[in-house]
Amino acid sequence: QHSCVVLGEGYVKCWGAASYGQLGQGDTRSVGSSTTPAAVYPISVPGDAKSVSAGAATTCVVTTSRKLYCFGRGLHGALGYSPDSSKAALGQCAPAAAAGAAAGDGTAYPDLGGTGTTKPSMNGAVPLPLPVTSVSTGYDHTCAVTADGSVYCWGLASHGQLGYGK
Numbered sequence: 001q002h003s004c005v006v007l008g009e010g011y012v013k014c015w016g017a018a019s020y021g022q023l024g025q026g027d028t029r030s031v032g033s034s035t036t037p038a039a040v041y042p043i044s045v046p047g048d049a050k051s052v053s054a055g056a057a058t059t060c061v062v063t064t065s066r067k068l069y070c071f072g073r074g075l076h077g078a079l080g081y082s083p084d085s086s087k088a089a090l091g092q093c094a095p096a097a098a099a100g101a102a103a104g105d106g107t108a109y110p111d112l113g114g115t116g117t118t119k120p121s122m123n124g125a126v127p128l129p130l131p132v133t134s135v136s137t138g139y140d141h142t143c144a145v146t147a148d149g150s151v152y153c154w155g156l157a158s159h160g161q162l163g164y165g166k
Helices: 093-098
Strands: 002-006 012-016 049-054 058-063 068-072 132-137 141-146 151-155
Touching: 002 049, 012 049, 049 132, 058 132, 058 141, 068 132
Parallel strands: none
Antiparallel strands: 002 012, 049 058, 058 068, 132 141, 141 151
16 A cells, blocks of 8 residues: 655655555655655665565665665564564574574564654664565565575465465
C-alpha cells in the first residue's frame, strides 16, 4: 500500500500508507491523500540509493556502496534485523535464516521507521556477509542477492517463499 522511487540524485522518496514507518520518515503519517509525493522528504540512508523495493509494509534500499537498509513492519523478521534490538549491526536474522534457522517463528521483531528514533539512517545496514546487488521485498519476507550471486531470504516462511524447502 505504498510506492517508492529512486530519483536521479540518488535519493529515495516513498508515499502511501505508513502504518509501520515503511515510508522512512520516522513517523507513521501516510502521504498522498492530502500531500503530493513531490512534497515528501527524501529518505535518509547513508550514501546514494541504487534501487528500492516496496513490500506489503516494508521498504528496502540498496545503496551504491552495496549496503542494504530496511524499514517498516518487522513482523517475522522481514527487515533482517535481530529481534532483540531496533538497531542493525548485531542482527543475525539474515545469515541465520540463510543457514536454515527458523526465521518467522513468531518471535517479536521490531518495526523500524515509525518513530523519530528509528529513521532508516539510524538502523544500520542489514547484516549480510557480502555486498548486496539487489533486493526484493514481499509480504513479510525479503530476499537479497549478494556480490557472489548468493541469495539470502528471511521473514515469513509459511508458503515456501524463503526457498529453504520447509
